[in-house]
Amino acid sequence: MEKAFDLDEAWGTLVWLVMTTGMRRGEVCALRWSRVELDEGVVDVRSSYTTVRGIGKEKDTKTHQIRRIALDTETVGLLRERKKRCQELFGKLEAAWDEESFVFTGARGGLAEPSPPDAVSNRCKKMSTGLGIKTHLHALRHYSATELLTADVDLRTVAGRLGHGGGGATTLRVYAAWVAAADRKAAEILGARMPKRLPKGPNS
Template identity: 65%
Template sequence: MATARTDGRARGRIETRGDTLRVVVYAGLDPVTGRRTYLREKIEGTDKAAHRRAQKALTRLAAEVDRARTPTTAVSFAHTLDEWMRTADLEQSTRDGYQGYIDRTIKPALGDVAVNKLNARNLETLYSELRRCRKRCDGSPSIDHRRKAEHDCQKAKCRQHECTPMAASTIRQVHSIIARALNTAVRWDWIATNPAAVAAKPRQTAPEPKPPSPAEAAKLIDRAFELDSAWGVLVWLVMTTGMRRAEVAALRWSRIDFNGEMIEIRRSYVMSKGEGREKDTKTHQIRRLALDSETVAVLREHLAACEARYAELGIEFDPEHFVFNSARNPDPRRPYSPDAISHRYKKMAAGLGIDTHIHALRHYSATELLTAGIDLRTVAGRLGHGGGGATTLRVYAAWVAAADRKAAELLGSRMPKRVRKPAGANTAARKPKSAGKRKAS
């Protein structure tokens, strides 16, 4: 049994435990659980030298408590995540995404660890495991069950587990969630420092946009109009404006100025757990984009077709109606689901043998503008990128370089032409002189 020996301090003591000493310092009440908390440190040996080291440790730990540099709670990291999510100001779609990462990845790995015991090594170990297998398996053969309850694996079509690494961008997202939760814990004085601030996270890979070629874009447009004129207008508009799928889904007729040939983008439509709702655009910007005359004509034709369809359905036209809605649900008061847009576009492209997705049309719009010589800030404004073009430059660096080369060639072609002497003219003029010297010698 351990014997205790105090040094006269009310908050600390040195205990003899077998052949070691243990320094214990009272650190106050846990603000979450209300329990008394202590700082402890183990000292090897029980001789006079060990006691001197213990006295120094006692003084140091007491000083840390006085400076409030020590963690003040030992609640689990799972509790910290729950409290952060409860108080964080997040968009609902962002909240749903974060909760998925927390439930599937973070809590199973780190949820039981006390928040004041969490360190950079814990985080880096998690990231290493995720780079190997997103399910963090132990490497032994196993089955990926498709149901949690008792079931017949053959009927449920359960499969042999195959390790699939988590993408570096996804691990960075996991890291970001952990870091934000721990930052909040620091502000609440639950921990002294944020270990995520020093943990090594996966490097950010350079974006690799893959826009369709002009020939592929032409095939996609033709096919879209063949399937459905309204669908063709949607694909056309995304291609010419670079709108996000959520923005084109939320577009209303009142946001299109036919006379001024402008379109205003101020809202987006997102799905969350099967329910759709409107919200601000991704960067909380309101954009007014100029439209070319052909796009305006296409939109006028689409408006006339919509008015005719509304009349057949007995619906009075309202400028607040959505511009696009699913053919399965022609009610103009319900927009086209962004997920349905992506699915239909992917299916259409696959039918043409083109490996692409709806977001690639945004890349197409950006790269066509840049290679045509349009300045970076204008392109960034049309896309709704923040940072004055920094995001645009990072994503489309290769096309910016091509546009820069084109600009250099254009400027060079406008420079005054210099008169150059024929090649070898100076050499020919020197030859007789050298020949004369040889003859004189």
């Protein structure tokens, strides 16, 4: 995370957003300012961005769902700073500010095109390799999910943030180990609150 911000503010904010929201790479690339509600602390995930043979296009999310993800105070602050920088860039280029502009724009496309998903993945891979860390961009989404599950956030809420369909069935399948650990912890909590009924052994 620290390395990402050392490289540049936009890249650091993108990595941060993936880690705190669990958004897919195509979703974060397709994110427009009109879908970021800073005062409410919510991001509206409506689409995904993909490239085929070098041609980019916007499409539905993977599960064709529109979802709203709550943002924490730190993330809202980072996005406010990001928006300010974007507005300053529009001003320098003497362009009228457009709320439909992308939060993360590509280096070649200027203001009109988002960061290509493959370029984002490749940059993450290159950064992590340079740090001696074996990871990739999608693993940051897994980080978001597993941190929530191990913090005992309920399965339905985690599934909703990730955009998993099936009422949590997909989340349960992908993160079975973490769900099982949380379930075991829940059993022990409930068991500890119940009156003791088993007789004590001679060595108790």
